[in-house]
Amino acid sequence: MTRTVYVNGEYLPETEAKISIFDRGFLMADGVYEVTSVIGGKLVDFEGHSARLQRSLNELDMANPVTMDELLAIHRALIEKNQLDEGGIYLQITRGAPADRDFAFPDPDETPSSLVLFTQVKNLVNALAAQKGIKVISIDDLRWTRRDIKTVQLLYPSMGKMMAAKAGADDAWMVEDGKVTEGTSNNAYIVKGGKIITRKLSNDILAGITRAAVLRLAKEAQMVVEERSFSIEEAQEADEAFVTSATTFVFPVVEIDGKAIGSGEVGSVASRLREIYIEESLKTAL
Known part of the structure; x- marks a missing residue:
């Protein structure tokens, strides 16, 4: 059509x-x-x-x-x-x-x-990646410094997606000064000891609309949220990792730079957040 x-x-x-x-x-x-x-x-x-x-x-x-x-x-x-x-x-x-x-x-x-x-x-609710998780690699963050503005300057994120594909992964997390900024088209999170950790808002990252909703829902579900930077090494030692965006909602990350995260399987925190987010989105959609 x-x-x-x-x-x-x-x-x-x-x-x-x-x-x-x-x-x-x-x-x-x-x-x-x-x-x-x-x-x-x-x-x-x-x-x-x-x-x-x-x-x-x-x-x-x-x-x-x-x-x-x-x-x-x-x-x-x-x-x-x-x-x-x-x-x-x-x-x-x-x-x-x-x-x-x-x-x-x-x-x-x-x-x-x-x-x-x-x-x-696009298949959003029953996306296969949500069921099996995604693999990411790390790359240097070479973008301009006003990443808080959602501009159409997407050449480097596109290159990052291609670098990931060539490495047999699904996406890339960008790193600046030793810390993860965000994914090529999503916000990045880790879970350690039941605590959700994600970089705080600044000019360094985009203020994700799904990010805001997921963090609000996490707090309402009595989950602990800490907004701070983390390294790839810390992420590799986390219990879980995941990303959020408008079209992925919540996707679990099961591998970073070839190292399995936690058990290497989709984690319970990411799964629960995705479930809650979809539930609430259906209630408030226009």
Whole structure:
């Protein structure tokens, strides 16, 4: 089935969608994005994603071409037009298309931001990786230092995914100054002595929407959470490890750099957090 996508005010067949070659997202990676999961035809944590989107835009002095109510309506229309039951909606806002390529930002009054959305079908709830766990490798974190902004500058994370694949792993955890920052597209955690440990928020990592929800649910379930940095060596000696993101929810990590974590099997803490997260998400989805 040909998808219907949204491009700057129009719903179009994906084969007819076009963006200017002068768009700064294409030329400069001058844009931000969000991915909102869909379960049972409903949006998971839309308010959290829209709030983070606005923060990213503000940090880059970029205008939002629509209101949040309009954005919600576009998401719902795409779900309906594409009959999306489970998967995600990708949203991207770029600074738009000036008359010609230039390092200087265009005047936002003269060049409106460009908005694109499309759907993706994906098995989220019963993902195989959640049942068997994933293997990760460690790589140096060579990204720019404003990782708290969800920009479309994803070349190095993409390279990290490929490094992992070549090593026979599923993903990579990035390391800076001897400590894990985050995964290529997720936040990273370890569990030791029943305590959940994850790096605290700063410009070093993205403030994951799923991260916030999972940590809140963990505390409500009387689990102990400690926000601090940890090394790969500490992670390898942990009882469990896992990652969170909008489309993985909670994925257990069973191996890091070839060393099994704990028993090498999916752990109880990660499994319980995934179960709770899906339960609560279904209750609050829009």
